[in-house]
Amino acid sequence: MATSASLSRTSDFFREVVAEAPVDPRLEACLQCGTCGGSCPSGPDMDHTPRALFAMIAAGMRDAVLRSNTPWYCVSCYYCMERCPQEIRITDVMYTLKRMAIKAGYSAQTSAPRAPGFAQTFVDHVENYGRSFELGLITRYYLSHRPLDALKMAPLGMGLLKRKRLDLSPRPIRQIDQLKAILDRAREIDAAAQLT
Amino acid sequence: MNAETPDRARHAHHATPGAEHGERVGVYVCHCGHNIANTVAVEEVAEWAGQQPNVIVARDYKFMCSSLGQELIEQDIQQLGLNRVVVAACSPHMHEKTFRTACQRAGLNPYLFEMANIREMGSWATDDREAATQKAKAQVKGAVDRAVRQQPLEPLYVDINPNTLVVGGGIAGLTAALELANAGYHVYLVERDSSIGGHMAKLDKTFPTLDCAACILTPKMVDVANHPNITLLTWSEVLSVHGYVGNFTVRVRKKARFINEELCTGCGTCVEKCPVRIIDQNFEVGLGYRKAVYRNFPQAVPKYPVIDTEHCTFFQRGKCRACEIVCPTDAIDFNQKDTFVDLEVGNIILATGYEQFDARRVSQYGYGRLANVFTSMEFERMVNAAGPTAGRVVLRDGVTVPRRVGIIHCVGSRDKNHHEYCSRACCMAALKFAHLVHERVPEAEVFNFYIDIRASGKHYEEFYHRVLAEGTHFIRGRVAEVTDAARGPGEEGQLIIQVEDTLIGKQRRIPVDMVILMAGMESRKDARQVAALFGLGCDYDGWFTERHAKLDPVVTMTEGILVAGACQGPKAIPESVAQGSAAAARVAGMIGQRVMKMEPVRASIDASSCSGCRICNNLCPYHAITFHEDRKVSEVITALCQGCGACVAACPSAAISGAHFTRDQVLAQIEGILWDARQPEVLWLEPQ
Amino acid sequence: MRYGYYPGCSLERNAGAYHTSLMAVAAQLGVEFAEVDDWNCCGATEFIAVNRLRAYALVSRNLALAARQTNGSNGAARGQLVAPCSACFLNLSKVDHYLSESPALTNDVNNALAAGGLSYEPGSLRVRHLLDVMVNDVGYERVAATVRRPLRGLRVAPYYGCLVVRPGFRERFDDPEYPTSLDRLMRTLGATVVDFPLKAHCCGGHMTQISRDVALELIRRLLKNAADYQADMIVTLCPMCQLNLDAFQESVNSMFGTEYRIPILFFTQLMGLAFGLPPAAVGIGKEFIDARPALARIGAAPPAEAEAAPKRKPRRNDQSLPLPQMPEEE
Numbered sequence A: 001m002a003t004s005a006s007l008s009r010t011s012d013f014f015r016e017v018v019a020e021a022p023v024d025p026r027l028e029a030c031l032q033c034g035t036c037g038g039s040c041p042s043g044p045d046m047d048h049t050p051r052a053l054f055a056m057i058a059a060g061m062r063d064a065v066l067r068s069n070t071p072w073y074c075v076s077c078y079y080c081m082e083r084c085p086q087e088i089r090i091t092d093v094m095y096t097l098k099r100m101a102i103k104a105g106y107s108a109q110t111s112a113p114r115a116p117g118f119a120q121t122f123v124d125h126v127e128n129y130g131r132s133f134e135l136g137l138i139t140r141y142y143l144s145h146r147p148l149d150a151l152k153m154a155p156l157g158m159g160l161l162k163r164k165r166l167d168l169s170p171r172p173i174r175q176i177d178q179l180k181a182i183l184d185r186a187r188e189i190d191a192a193a194q195l196t
Numbered sequence B: 001m002n003a004e005t006p007d008r009a010r011h012a013h014h015a016t017p018g019a020e021h022g023e024r025v026g027v028y029v030c031h032c033g034h035n036i037a038n039t040v041a042v043e044e045v046a047e048w049a050g051q052q053p054n055v056i057v058a059r060d061y062k063f064m065c066s067s068l069g070q071e072l073i074e075q076d077i078q079q080l081g082l083n084r085v086v087v088a089a090c091s092p093h094m095h096e097k098t099f100r101t102a103c104q105r106a107g108l109n110p111y112l113f114e115m116a117n118i119r120e121m122g123s124w125a126t127d128d129r130e131a132a133t134q135k136a137k138a139q140v141k142g143a144v145d146r147a148v149r150q151q152p153l154e155p156l157y158v159d160i161n162p163n164t165l166v167v168g169g170g171i172a173g174l175t176a177a178l179e180l181a182n183a184g185y186h187v188y189l190v191e192r193d194s195s196i197g198g199h200m201a202k203l204d205k206t207f208p209t210l211d212c213a214a215c216i217l218t219p220k221m222v223d224v225a226n227h228p229n230i231t232l233l234t235w236s237e238v239l240s241v242h243g244y245v246g247n248f249t250v251r252v253r254k255k256a257r258f259i260n261e262e263l264c265t266g267c268g269t270c271v272e273k274c275p276v277r278i279i280d281q282n283f284e285v286g287l288g289y290r291k292a293v294y295r296n297f298p299q300a301v302p303k304y305p306v307i308d309t310e311h312c313t314f315f316q317r318g319k320c321r322a323c324e325i326v327c328p329t330d331a332i333d334f335n336q337k338d339t340f341v342d343l344e345v346g347n348i349i350l351a352t353g354y355e356q357f358d359a360r361r362v363s364q365y366g367y368g369r370l371a372n373v374f375t376s377m378e379f380e381r382m383v384n385a386a387g388p389t390a391g392r393v394v395l396r397d398g399v400t401v402p403r404r405v406g407i408i409h410c411v412g413s414r415d416k417n418h419h420e421y422c423s424r425a426c427c428m429a430a431l432k433f434a435h436l437v438h439e440r441v442p443e444a445e446v447f448n449f450y451i452d453i454r455a456s457g458k459h460y461e462e463f464y465h466r467v468l469a470e471g472t473h474f475i476r477g478r479v480a481e482v483t484d485a486a487r488g489p490g491e492e493g494q495l496i497i498q499v500e501d502t503l504i505g506k507q508r509r510i511p512v513d514m515v516i517l518m519a520g521m522e523s524r525k526d527a528r529q530v531a532a533l534f535g536l537g538c539d540y541d542g543w544f545t546e547r548h549a550k551l552d553p554v555v556t557m558t559e560g561i562l563v564a565g566a567c568q569g570p571k572a573i574p575e576s577v578a579q580g581s582a583a584a585a586r587v588a589g590m591i592g593q594r595v596m597k598m599e600p601v602r603a604s605i606d607a608s609s610c611s612g613c614r615i616c617n618n619l620c621p622y623h624a625i626t627f628h629e630d631r632k633v634s635e636v637i638t639a640l641c642q643g644c645g646a647c648v649a650a651c652p653s654a655a656i657s658g659a660h661f662t663r664d665q666v667l668a669q670i671e672g673i674l675w676d677a678r679q680p681e682v683l684w685l686e687p688q
Numbered sequence C: 001m002r003y004g005y006y007p008g009c010s011l012e013r014n015a016g017a018y019h020t021s022l023m024a025v026a027a028q029l030g031v032e033f034a035e036v037d038d039w040n041c042c043g044a045t046e047f048i049a050v051n052r053l054r055a056y057a058l059v060s061r062n063l064a065l066a067a068r069q070t071n072g073s074n075g076a077a078r079g080q081l082v083a084p085c086s087a088c089f090l091n092l093s094k095v096d097h098y099l100s101e102s103p104a105l106t107n108d109v110n111n112a113l114a115a116g117g118l119s120y121e122p123g124s125l126r127v128r129h130l131l132d133v134m135v136n137d138v139g140y141e142r143v144a145a146t147v148r149r150p151l152r153g154l155r156v157a158p159y160y161g162c163l164v165v166r167p168g169f170r171e172r173f174d175d176p177e178y179p180t181s182l183d184r185l186m187r188t189l190g191a192t193v194v195d196f197p198l199k200a201h202c203c204g205g206h207m208t209q210i211s212r213d214v215a216l217e218l219i220r221r222l223l224k225n226a227a228d229y230q231a232d233m234i235v236t237l238c239p240m241c242q243l244n245l246d247a248f249q250e251s252v253n254s255m256f257g258t259e260y261r262i263p264i265l266f267f268t269q270l271m272g273l274a275f276g277l278p279p280a281a282v283g284i285g286k287e288f289i290d291a292r293p294a295l296a297r298i299g300a301a302p303p304a305e306a307e308a309a310p311k312r313k314p315r316r317n318d319q320s321l322p323l324p325q326m327p328e329e330e
């Protein structure tokens, strides 16, 4: 467990990551064993393996970490977290790093430039309707972020439509105002604590 | 606060019997170098202590346990007429004895000394200087208030029975037994299995010198069997232990072998002719077969086989008796019954060893699912010339020779999902395996997957270098998974080891034919029961707890019970042997004293207050309380009592008191500790 | 048996077949799933990547609604909430778990929920995956007793994916690396279960939207593994897995030059078929890779080509060494 005294010995960036995580990620316990990097299905496509990224966090390499595509290539398979011999909450660290990269304005510079846009579009939809709306999500995301790829996705969209697996209009929840009030309050609490 | 509230803490200041009787206490606060002084304001504590009632002098000093520190106490006793001494320092386990002896040298009864542990319970437990200082004051206050109530006590003396019981016939137990027997003392060696030898008997060669395990072990086994001073009880188990150091009574069950040991010559004809063949899950760890009447291995000691009644056709279906027919000496006895032996011993050495971690539990490595994944002990049997493949390194089909072998370190060890500790011997065993594969299959490639190579023993690092020079591949990374799911043509039909090569920061998939899992050591499944039987402690992982990890590694908190070998924690043969010898030396030293001085910290029952309820009778873990039917009162047999206090706390008539732990003393200490506690806000309603 | 039911966004449309079939099957088994009124999206894996507290508040609104609706009903103090989608299951149970661990986070979340007049006490609900409920509450025996048309001759590869077994915060009901409960359920239905080493590997999740190449490779591995073991179909328990393996199968074929045509069905669809329901009643026909040719094999002569499928156990000869004992060996 990270104590205030042991945390004070870590790099500034390390402390920032711990503060941003929803629960203690136990990052200081990393043995650098590589089980996470070995398990990761996206491992070969990442700039740095998760293990290497944790060493970089410990070393305080803020820019390099936040510019890396590693968190964006995480598919949330939880293999690393399941197998980590130190019970480190690796997948949660990946989410945390994504948020930090967006906040720091680095997300578009990673070699996974599409990911943040997709996540943001998704979030916008949920915040507006309370549920995700696949057609809207896909069209808006492709048209605003990847107009050239939109064509590639068209057959899929048509296929889904044909099989009645896609809605043509969103189905908002009834008490969308209640949800918005909750999310607004959450935003205020995070902002007050200077977290994202 | 209500006026009627019994303000004990405050009263205590004025009404100490010390003040009445004029007890003169000296308080010594130790810095322990920086260990205590860095967190506790030791000068402040000493100064404050000096102002407390009954305290004549209070000092702080760099190292109280040094000879200068001890002299300080002795001088004050003599010059200031102290009659109580309190040292605030480390744990009594460390130095209570030191300071008691110092008091005694100065003519003060050692039981008038009291210790406050402000290191383990204070400075080491927190970084908060203020809180630690405050707590130290409370502990000192409690110790002072208790000390003034302490009584001088005289030690008890008991005779020591020179016989010793050794439980477990692995290399550690064998060593201990032989050392004691050679010193002229009698030893009973109780082994649960049908043969002695333990895990070492299964090994082929032993690191780092590569001598053959059998060549160095078998002579010792034979010595044990033939030694006039050793009574060997195999296929036996300890059922109960009574008594105390110097005088234990132990009941042992000798399980029926169904072979008359007087008649059997160990010719092995019965084994040969027995028609029942089953997989040997014990000695061959599932890699080989044995008969229903069997010996673990041909050089087993003793040489007599045993009949496994669960698989013997005669015991199951009443037919067969082939062994009986072929036995040339009529030694087979299907009617044999378990027998019981009572032993009188003065000391007991536990050397019950370890078990191997079950590799199935790390399911991503596929043991049990993927045929050519082996455990380290399976491989050990495979390379053993006396094992199931006669020493040939082959795949599970029994014929194919592997061309690529992957050895995975730390299976079940260094992993919070299983065991957090390092098993210590497996890195070296893995290096040994790499060497053995190269020796048996020169054209094979071997890959070691490791987190760190732990080669910290004499000649261990050099052995690592030798294996490096042999061309073994070392890949630094804890293996993520072993799979037979090929991603493409290059991987078809092989086992793939997926790992991050952390030294280059890349994920790699290494195809191999054979995988060896270096499954770690864990405590025996029955370790906690065994510990309870012998009255000693286990740590979180089930290893037996020694008295002091560094300074007293083979003695336990229970007098007369010692530990040796891997039952105390993972270790290799050299350390197991060293511990076996050390335990024997400790026992020999004890026997040499003939009588032993024991703590007079014992319970006693005030017969006039005892209501005869018998609650304490069954509570005593040492069976030290007897009940007098005629007078309807219970009595403590002082020699058996260990002073645990269980009965003291349980007696509803408050008839039992523990010397050195009287009600009066304990309550005074508690009140002293709570000297600055806020009074509970309870309204005491006076009965009308 | 009555449970709170959290369908999640996918089951509303793209995985409608899952919803239809599970409701049909539940009716046959006498299990009642009461939908949480006015639930919202669980945030999938995207929301938490953008917002911290908002993501936790978003999920907690569902927990609060579900607790209010199910706790105390049927006399059970602690209501049960069932999610058929693995991602929803994970998000709901993870938030519940982390809230229990961190009073500070609970405090923040409840502050946010208060803005909508709600609150949630961590641990007051039991969040479960549909598969867990089917195999452990309903049980294999009840399922077996309900089978009318055993799926004999059908070779299925049981696919668990990630989030139902990992990381298993509260309700771990199966091995995180090599689960077997769905295997046994399929066998109970009469199907032949093929070995499927990649059964708990990743389907790519939302990687299809982020890096198509990475995602298609992950999907290809799964399809190849199922094909290697000559599975007639893959059964899933998660809408995301179903979508990725089904809708992107053609893309995999064109990218890698393969010719896979492996239908991907939900396990509840096969349960329904085995219970004797007509294909339309369990949503058959909505899949991209037509399942009908495979389904036609049910009851047909045992497939001869299965011989060629790799065997886990090597061929034995006189010199073979014994295999390790496995506890659950059938």
Ligand SMILES: Cc1cc2nc3c(=O)[nH]c(=O)nc-3n(C[C@H](O)[C@H](O)[C@H](O)COP(=O)(O)OP(=O)(O)OC[C@H]3O[C@@H](n4cnc5c(N)ncnc54)[C@H](O)[C@@H]3O)c2cc1C
Residues within 6 Å of the ligand: B167, B168, B169, B170, B171, B172, B173, B190, B191, B192, B193, B196, B197, B198, B199, B200, B203, B205, B206, B207, B208, B236, B237, B238, B351, B352, B353, B354, B355, B356, B376, B377, B380, B425, B429, B432, B524, B530, B564, B565, B566, B567, B571, B572, B573, B574, B576
């Ligand atoms: C794969 C492998 C390879 C190894 N290779 C080497 C090597 O090359 N070199 C090296 O130095 N070390 C090696 N070791 C370590 C070595 O095995 C141990 O250090 C050593 O065996 C410990 O001996 P022991 O006597 O303490 O315990 P054990 O060998 O476990 O012996 C304990 C004995 O006690 C008996 N017993 C247990 N409980 C009871 C009971 N309740 N009552 C009566 N009897 C009981 C058991 O039957 C057993 O005979 C290896 C370990 C492994 C796993």
Ligand code: SF4
Residues within 6 Å of the ligand: A029, A030, A031, A032, A033, A034, A035, A036, A037, A050, A051, A054, A080, A083, A084, A085, A086, A087, A088, A090
């Ligand atoms: S698996 Fe855990 S301990 Fe090992 S490198 Fe990854 S985070 Fe560190």
Ligand code: SF4
Residues within 6 Å of the ligand: A036, A039, A040, A041, A042, A043, A050, A073, A074, A075, A076, A077, A078, A079, A080, A081, A090, A091, A094
């Ligand atoms: S959870 Fe993310 S980082 Fe961890 S193994 Fe899976 S994809 Fe990689």
Ligand code: SF4
Residues within 6 Å of the ligand: B270, B273, B274, B275, B276, B292, B293, B307, B311, B312, B313, B314, B315, B319, B320, B321, B322, B323, B324
């Ligand atoms: S009686 Fe039992 S032990 Fe003897 S030969 Fe027959 S099966 Fe073997």
Ligand code: SF4
Residues within 6 Å of the ligand: B259, B263, B264, B265, B266, B267, B268, B269, B270, B271, B304, B305, B326, B327, B328, B329, B330, B331, B332
């Ligand atoms: S045949 Fe008889 S003498 Fe020979 S080993 Fe067996 S029991 Fe002993």
Ligand code: SF4
Residues within 6 Å of the ligand: B409, B410, B411, B413, B414, B421, B422, B423, B424, B425, B426, B427, B428, B452, B453, B454, B518, B520
């Ligand atoms: S000795 Fe080596 S292989 Fe064994 S647990 Fe320790 S580091 Fe791992």
Ligand code: SF4
Residues within 6 Å of the ligand: B602, B603, B619, B620, B621, B622, B623, B624, B625, B636, B640, B641, B642, B643, B644, B645, B646, B647, B648, B658
């Ligand atoms: S103090 Fe009491 S219970 Fe403990 S050993 Fe002595 S007599 Fe037995």
